[in-house]
Amino acid sequence: MPSAIEVRGLSKRFGSVRAVDDLSFEVAQGRVTGFLGPNGSGKTTTLRMLLGLVSITEGTATIGGRRYLDLDHPIRHVGAALEATSFHPGRRAEDHLKTVALAGGVPLQRVGETLELVGLSEVARRRVGKFSLGMRQRLQLATALLGDPEILILDEPANGLDPQGIQWLRSFIRNQAGMGHAVLVSSHLLAEVEETVDDIVIISEGKLVLQSTLADMATQAGAGTGMRVRSPEITRLAEALNAVPAGWRQTGPDTLVIDGATPEWFGHFAAQHQIVLYELVQERSSLEDVFLQLTTALQTPGFAPTGGQAAPFPTAGDPSTGGPA
Amino acid sequence: MIAVLRSEWLKLRTTTIPWLLSGIALVITGLLILVYFLNHGDGGPRHTGGFGGPNPNVPHTVQQLRNLVGRGVNVYVFALLLGVLIITVEFRHKTVTTSFLVTPHRTRFVLGKILIAAITGAALAVVVLAGTVIGGGIALSAVGGSVSDMVHQIGAVAPGMILVYALFAVLGVGVGSLLTNQVAAIVVCLGWFLILENIIGGIWTGTVKWLPSGAALAASSVSAGGQENIGLFNWWQGSLLILLYGLAFALLGSILLTRRDIT
Numbered sequence: 001m002p003s004a005i006e007v008r009g010l011s012k013r014f015g016s017v018r019a020v021d022d023l024s025f026e027v028a029q030g031r032v033t034g035f036l037g038p039n040g041s042g043k044t045t046t047l048r049m050l051l052g053l054v055s056i057t058e059g060t061a062t063i064g065g066r067r068y069l070d071l072d073h074p075i076r077h078v079g080a081a082l083e084a085t086s087f088h089p090g091r092r093a094e095d096h097l098k099t100v101a102l103a104g105g106v107p108l109q110r111v112g113e114t115l116e117l118v119g120l121s122e123v124a125r126r127r128v129g130k131f132s133l134g135m136r137q138r139l140q141l142a143t144a145l146l147g148d149p150e151i152l153i154l155d156e157p158a159n160g161l162d163p164q165g166i167q168w169l170r171s172f173i174r175n176q177a178g179m180g181h182a183v184l185v186s187s188h189l190l191a192e193v194e195e196t197v198d199d200i201v202i203i204s205e206g207k208l209v210l211q212s213t214l215a216d217m218a219t220q221a222g223a224g225t226g227m228r229v230r231s232p233e234i235t236r237l238a239e240a241l242n243a244v245p246a247g248w249r250q251t252g253p254d255t256l257v258i259d260g261a262t263p264e265w266f267g268h269f270a271a272q273h274q275i276v277l278y279e280l281v282q283e284r285s286s287l288e289d290v291f292l293q294l295t296t297a298l299q300t301p302g303f304a305p306t307g308g309q310a311a312p313f314p315t316a317g318d319p320s321t322g323g324p325a
Numbered sequence: 326m327i328a329v330l331r332s333e334w335l336k337l338r339t340t341t342i343p344w345l346l347s348g349i350a351l352v353i354t355g356l357l358i359l360v361y362f363l364n365h366g367d368g369g370p371r372h373t374g375g376f377g378g379p380n381p382n383v384p385h386t387v388q389q390l391r392n393l394v395g396r397g398v399n400v401y402v403f404a405l406l407l408g409v410l411i412i413t414v415e416f417r418h419k420t421v422t423t424s425f426l427v428t429p430h431r432t433r434f435v436l437g438k439i440l441i442a443a444i445t446g447a448a449l450a451v452v453v454l455a456g457t458v459i460g461g462g463i464a465l466s467a468v469g470g471s472v473s474d475m476v477h478q479i480g481a482v483a484p485g486m487i488l489v490y491a492l493f494a495v496l497g498v499g500v501g502s503l504l505t506n507q508v509a510a511i512v513v514c515l516g517w518f519l520i521l522e523n524i525i526g527g528i529w530t531g532t533v534k535w536l537p538s539g540a541a542l543a544a545s546s547v548s549a550g551g552q553e554n555i556g557l558f559n560w561w562q563g564s565l566l567i568l569l570y571g572l573a574f575a576l577l578g579s580i581l582l583t584r585r586d587i588t
Binding site: 014044045048051052053054055068069071074075080082086087088089090091092095098099100101102103104105143 | 331429
C-alpha cells in the first residue's frame with residue numbers, strides 16, 4: 001500500500017539553526033503514527049513544511065505522492081489541527097467553519113455534522129473569544145475534519161483537554177484509523193499517545209532517532225528487563241554472579257541490578273548459594289524510559305540516565321541549537 | 326470563485342471592520358456636509374464674515390450640487406483602510422494559518438482579498454453616497470434649496486466615487502499584503518495620505534498627478550464635470566494609475582508572502 005505521508009531527506013534552516021535535519025519517515029494508510037520528540041525538536045516545523053506553511057530548505061514532503069500545494073481542494077484530503085492556530089475572537093464557531101467550508105469546496109452541511117462530532121453543537125452560535133482552551137482544541141479538530149479527509153495531521157491535540165476529553169480524543173483517533181484513515185499525531189509525551197498509536201517516529205534536535213512500530217519498541221524496552229536485588233551479602237553475591245557469568249551492575253550500597261534475569265532463576269540461584277535477600281524486584285524499563293533515553297542521549301551530550309545503556313546514537317554537537325517548536 | 330467570495334464576505338462581516346469603518350466614514354461625511362453649508366457651498370460666492378454668517382447663499386448651480394453630493398469622495402481613505410484591514414486582520418488574529426491550509430497558493434489568497442475589497446469598497450461608496458444624499462438633502466431643504474435638483478446630480482457623481490472607493494480598497498489590500506502588521510500598515514497609510522503626500526505635492530507640484538490622491542481626484546472627475554483638473558490625468562488614466570499601484574503592491578506582497586514561513 002502506498003504511504004499516506006512520505007518525508008524524504010527533509011531539512012529546514014532558520015538562519016544558522018538547523019531546525020530539521022535530513023529527516024525521513026513514512027506514515028501508512030489506516031494506521032496511527034505518533035510523532036514524538038521533546039519540545040523544540042522540530043516536530044511542528046516538520047508538520048508545517050508538510051502542509052506548505054513553512055518553506056522547505058532541502059528534501060521532499062508529500063501526501064499521497066503529491067505536495068500539499070499541488071492538491072486540489074487540500075482540506076478534502078488532509079485535515080490539519082495545528083498548535084497556535086487561532087480564531088477571530090468575534091466570530092461564532094459555526095461561522096468560522098462556514099468560512100473554511102466555502103473556501104475549501106466542502107458542502108455546508110458538514111459544518112453541523114463536524115460540530116456534532118466534536119461535541120460543540122450546543123455552542124455553535126457562541127463567539128470563539130468566549131471559548132475555553134479545550135473548546136478551541138475541539139473546534140480546531142472540527143476544522144480539520146470538515147473536508148472528511150483520509151489523512152489527519154494533529155499537532156499536540158491533547159493540550160488543554162481535560163481527562164474525559166483526552167479519553168474521547170483517543171477513541172476518536174482509533175476510530176479514524178479503523179475507517180482506513182492515516183493519522184499523524186505529534187506529542188512530546190509518549191505516555192499521551194502510547195495507547196493510541198501503531199507506529200512511532202521519534203525525533204530529537206531535528207534528526208530522526210527512531211522509526212518503528214510500537215510493538216517493536218515495546219520489545220526493545222523489554223530487553224532492558226533486569227532484577228533489582230537488595231542484600232546484606234552483596235560482595236558474595238557479586239562473586240557468585242561473576243562465576244556464572246551473569247551481567248550485573250551495582251546501583252546502591254546494598255543493591256545490584258542483574259541483567260536479563262528472571263525471578264525464578266534468581267530465586268533458585270540465591271537459595272543455592274545461601275545468600276540472604278531483603279528485596280527482589282523485577283524491573284522493566286517502560287516505553288517512556290526508552291523514549292527518554294533515546295531523546296536525552298542526543299540532547300545532553302555525555303549524560304546517560306542511571307542504569308541506562310550507552311546511547312546508540314551519536315551525540316549532537318551543540319545542545320543550544322534547538323529549533324523553534 | 327463565488328464560493329471564495331462568499332467565504333471572504335462571511336469572514337469580513339463577522340468582524341467589526343465593515344460596520345466600524347462605515348460608521349466613522351458616515352460621521353466624517355456628515356461633518357464635511359456641515360462644513361460645506363457653513364462655507365455656503367463650494368463653487369459659490371463665499372461669505373467673508375466667518376462661519377455661520379447670516380443670509381447664506383443657497384447651493385443651486387450644477388457644480389455646487391455635485392460638490393455636495395460628492396462630499397464623501399474625500400473620505401476614500403476609509404476604502405483604503407478597509408482594504409488594509411481585510412488582509413491584515415488575518416495576520417493579527419493568526420487566522421492566516423487556517424486560510425493558507427485551505428488556500429495554499431498565496432497569490433490566490435491575495436486575489437480573493439482583492440476581489441472582496443473591490444466589491445465592499447464599492448459598497449462603502451454607496452453607503453457614504455446614500456448618507457450624503459440623505460444628510461445633504463435634509464440640510465439643503467433646511468436652507469431652502471431644491472432637493473430634486475440635487476438628486477439629479479447623483480448619476481453624475483456616483484460612478485466616479487464608486488470607482489475610486491473600489492480602487493482604493495484594492496490599493497489597501499496591496500499595502501496590507503506587503504505590511505502584514507496591522508498597526509504598521511494603518512500608520513503608514515495615514516502618514517502617507519495625511520502628511521507625506523501633502524509635503525511631496527507641495528514641494529514638487531509636478532508630481533501631484535502621479536500621487537494616489539491626485540489620481541483619485543482625476544478618477545472621480547468622471548462625474549465632476551467642470552471641476553478644475555488642470556495638470557491631472559483624465560478619469561481613466563487616473564483610475565488605471567491607482568489600479569496599477571494596488572496591483573504592484575499586491576504582486577510584491579504575494580511574492581513576499583509566498584516566501585514567508587507561517588510559524
